[in-house]
Amino acid sequence: MKRLNRIVLVAVLCALVAAGIACKGKNPVIPLQGINDPDALFMVYIMGVPMLRSDFAGTGRFDLSVIGLTFNENVFWGTSANSTMSVYCSTGTYTPVIEAINQRVPSLSQIAVQIVFDGSGSMSGSDPSYVRREAGRIFIRKLAQRNLAHRVAVAEFAGNTGDYYFNLWRDFTAVSDSLPLFAAFDSLDNDGLTPLYTATRRGIQHIDSAVSAAQFNRTVISFTDGWENDSYAADSLGAVAALAQARGIPVFVVGLGPVDVASMIRLASYSGGVFASASVANDLKGIFAVIAASLTQGYNVYTCTVRDAQGNPPPSGTNLRFTVRIKDGDILKAKDVWFQIP
Numbered sequence: 001m002k003r004l005n006r007i008v009l010v011a012v013l014c015a016l017v018a019a020g021i022a023c024k025g026k027n028p029v030i031p032l033q034g035i036n037d038p039d040a041l042f043m044v045y046i047m048g049v050p051m052l053r054s055d056f057a058g059t060g061r062f063d064l065s066v067i068g069l070t071f072n073e074n075v076f077w078g079t080s081a082n083s084t085m086s087v088y089c090s091t092g093t094y095t096p097v098i099e100a101i102n103q104r105v106p107s108l109s110q111i112a113v114q115i116v117f118d119g120s121g122s123m124s125g126s127d128p129s130y131v132r133r134e135a136g137r138i139f140i141r142k143l144a145q146r147n148l149a150h151r152v153a154v155a156e157f158a159g160n161t162g163d164y165y166f167n168l169w170r171d172f173t174a175v176s177d178s179l180p181l182f183a184a185f186d187s188l189d190n191d192g193l194t195p196l197y198t199a200t201r202r203g204i205q206h207i208d209s210a211v212s213a214a215q216f217n218r219t220v221i222s223f224t225d226g227w228e229n230d231s232y233a234a235d236s237l238g239a240v241a242a243l244a245q246a247r248g249i250p251v252f253v254v255g256l257g258p259v260d261v262a263s264m265i266r267l268a269s270y271s272g273g274v275f276a277s278a279s280v281a282n283d284l285k286g287i288f289a290v291i292a293a294s295l296t297q298g299y300n301v302y303t304c305t306v307r308d309a310q311g312n313p314p315p316s317g318t319n320l321r322f323t324v325r326i327k328d329g330d331i332l333k334a335k336d337v338w339f340q341i342p
Helices: 002-023 131-146 178-185 196-210 237-247 261-271 283-297
Strands: 041-046 061-070 083-089 095-104 111-119 151-158 167-174 217-224 251-256 275-278 299-307 319-328 331-340
Touching: 041 319, 041 331, 061 283, 061 319, 061 331, 083 095, 083 299, 111 131, 111 167, 111 196, 111 283, 131 151, 131 178, 131 283, 151 178, 151 196, 167 178, 167 196, 196 217, 196 237, 217 283, 237 251, 237 261, 251 261, 251 283, 261 275, 275 283, 283 299
Parallel strands: 111 151, 111 217, 217 251, 251 275
Antiparallel strands: 041 061, 061 299, 083 319, 095 299, 151 167, 319 331
């Protein structure tokens, strides 16, 4: 009898091992229900800081770019019915109100992106491990998951070789041909000052001349870790923003560390883009991944107001923490963003 039990036990173990071998390399079967539903809301991401309207001092009105993602990385479209917002203020009591939610959806199936990286000397301190290179590679991979025909060009300002204002390390290339794009990120350097506006202007002009607006949704991503300090006099903030607006090319600005927030907001908002802030270099990987999702699928713009009981917006210097919550059935996801009123 004992021998029979041993035989049965060995048979069972063999069956389990065989099943394990058969399943090796395959995804486990996950019930498509509850939090395991690939179409269910997985995360909420606030793409950038609140974009204050020009009349904010009187109305308290601002825009906030928000993207919800499902488990399979599709955009989850939040609506006024399933979205709420709260705010914490270290001094005073203010109430946020979501007035409207507008969807920004790509009008074309293909996108082209000109990335302009900061290669100034300060990058050696803010990003000594070159996390921005990996962030760029993540961006390419995310685009390729959606459409291999999307195109990207990689440029850098400052640096110690090439064109000080606009080193074009790789011209527009389909993301299907990822290796030369990856190699372009390896050229990113740390040297020189910060001619951000001139470099951004040249990025706008380059994508405008190289890529057809009839075939591609065109965007410039401008990344910096500092304050503008070395552009041509003619390349003012207003002039560059006006050029982007006139050409229909939004500028997404990514700032690392203590940057000129007020100016970056103006550059992004005037052109129809978003300003995203990274506290540390490692945040860049998530920011570039989310920008890739928003450019290929779209995102929500929440038009909001924030006022006290007397109807007054928070004054300059006020620190606020906005929390956006989105519900998907029984699933609730939330995300915070800290912001100081300029």
